[in-house]
Amino acid sequence: MLRNHFETEHNLFRDAFRAFLDKEVVPHQEEWEEAGVVDRSVWRKAGEMGFLLPWAEEEYGGAGLKDFRYEQIMCEELAAINEPGFMIPLHSALCGPYIAEYGNAEQKARWLPGIIRGESILAVAMTEPSAGSDLAGMRTTAVDKGDHYVLNGSKVFISNGLLSDLVIVAAKTDPSNKHAMGLFVVERGMDGFERGRNLKKLGMKSQDTAELFFNNVKVPKENLLGDAKGGFFYLMNMLAQERLTNACGAVAGAEAALNATIDYVKERKAFDRPVAHFQNTRFKLAEMRTQIDVAQVFTDRCVMDHNQKKLTPEVAAEAKLFTTELLCKVVDEGVQLHGGWGYMWEYPICRMYANARIQRIFAGTSEIMKEIISRGMKL
Ligand SMILES: Cc1cc2nc3c(=O)[nH]c(=O)nc-3n(C[C@H](O)[C@H](O)[C@H](O)COP(=O)(O)OP(=O)(O)OC[C@H]3O[C@@H](n4cnc5c(N)ncnc54)[C@H](O)[C@@H]3O)c2cc1C
Known part of the structure; x- marks a missing residue:
């Protein structure tokens, strides 16, 4: 489905970020996976390119891009390459804002420049x-x-x-x-x-x-x-943005899992025909396509509402609940349609499945999301 909330400058930003990932992240993913940690140098490189806290004021070294669509693009592109360790969204869209929002002028001047350059990881x-x-x-x-x-x-x-x-x-x-x-x-x-x-x-x-x-x-x-x-209030206040970040990554992760599955079922043959030709396969993929499109429209709308400071904690919780549950469903069906190969680490769908599971737990579990949503319904 055609998305209509990005403008030319967002598309250019996406191209630049994607090129950065292709050059500085993709070649190292296996090595980082083995090491259990990403290389510190990639943070500095991201900082040099202006990808950390792009929303921060220019006086600290930011670009002043107060538009959550840039954060959304980075969440999406990291999900598209299935890189869970290089957590720019955590640094930029969750931790950095605590300092910008609740820090005083001296603290911001002391910490933000190093954070934006990727020298101080959060x-x-x-x-x-x-x-x-x-x-x-x-x-x-x-x-x-x-x-x-x-x-x-x-x-x-x-x-x-x-x-x-x-x-x-x-x-x-x-x-x-x-x-x-x-x-x-x-x-x-x-x-x-x-x-x-x-x-x-x-x-x-x-x-x-x-x-x-x-x-x-x-x-x-x-x-x-x-x-x-005031910390409890600060945490509650920021969690809505964190949950939106999760939603942006989850829909993109579901899209990536769907694409990986489509590629596989077109190639793989059983009973003398591609697995894609079985009605069960087509119906499963059609269901996923539909649900991802619906989730994407909702998430994009949340991003635009957030830009106007109109996203409520309840709707942010809905976005996280729906998209992360969907992601887990899509990766599970994706593994199923890959058969035994879907259980092999060398196949992207296997890693996507393993990476996805936490999304329903961290930044507030699905059950906690339901508590928040139902509280808003005054039940
Ligand atoms: C990989 C990973 C990364 C993380 N990163 C961070 C991080 O950077 N910083 C950080 O602070 N934390 C982080 N977390 C922690 C994460 O946010 C918590 O694990 C999560 O909030 C759940 O808390 P818990 O694990 O204590 O589960 P519990 O709170 O013990 O929950 C256990 C079960 O009880 C359910 N439950 C709890 N309360 C209710 C209720 N009121 N109604 C219904 N059901 C309920 C839960 O939904 C869950 O199913 C991370 C966790 C993981 C695994």
Whole structure:
């Protein structure tokens, strides 16, 4: 289906980003998958090309492109090449905005230029071993000691956990109020800040997902973002944009899985004819085509609403719920139509299947999305 919300400048940006991925990412994907982490140098190269935080003000080195369609394009192109480890969307569309939105002028001047150049890689640490969906249940604490805070606790499943130079850590700041938390920028090398192992996962093999430990980490007050008790609100506020990012990548991932499957079933023969000729195959592919088109129209509309600051958390949750569930369905049907070869790592559909599964879990599970949507229905 023809999409109509991109203009010439977006198409040019897509061409440039695609060329960058072809040159700097695709040739390294297997090596990164083996290593369990992408090479740090690719972040600098992306920074040099202006692909990190393109929305940031020019005074910090950004391009001032306050248009979420550019983020959407990057999510789509990364999904199209099935690269889950090089998480530009996490850096640019999730973590960076915390600093731009809640940081003061001094903090922005201190951090944003390095973040935009790809020298300071970002992560956000909310989840703990005993608290994921229920963020208010986290146990990491930050105690006010005058000119600094002392952080204690641990985080788990943190994307960019090993590569990150600046980690936005959520920590409780008032024992009498479970929603009182602050967002603290913990820097690589701070005393008492330690990283655990690179966690072994079902998919996303090139992504360094790790545990983080904070043992009496002295964080200067200059590293607190915004209000020391406002972190919970800041997190909730930003999660809508994160969920839209997930939706953009999920639809593009479903499209890529559909295309890989179409190519395969046209080639593969069974009972003397291409698998594509079986009615079951054609019907399955037709269903996927229809559902992806519907999801794409909805997602594109959400992007345009977000540009006008009209995207509500409920609709962002709908977008994440629908598209990530669809992605998982499409990759599953794709594997089925590949037969045994679909279970082999050398086939793209196999990696797509493995990479897709987390989409229904992180940035809020499908069940939490339903909670948010139904709350909006005042049930
Ligand atoms: C690869 C990967 C990368 C990640 N990256 C990050 C990151 O960078 N930063 C970060 O902070 N976190 C990250 N996460 C954590 C992720 O966001 C959490 O795993 C997720 O929010 C779910 O939390 P949990 O794992 O504790 O599951 P739980 O909250 O324990 O949920 C278990 C089950 O209970 C269900 N459930 C929970 N509450 C309810 C409810 N109220 N109603 C109905 N069902 C419910 C859930 O839907 C789920 O099915 C990542 C996780 C993974 C696996």
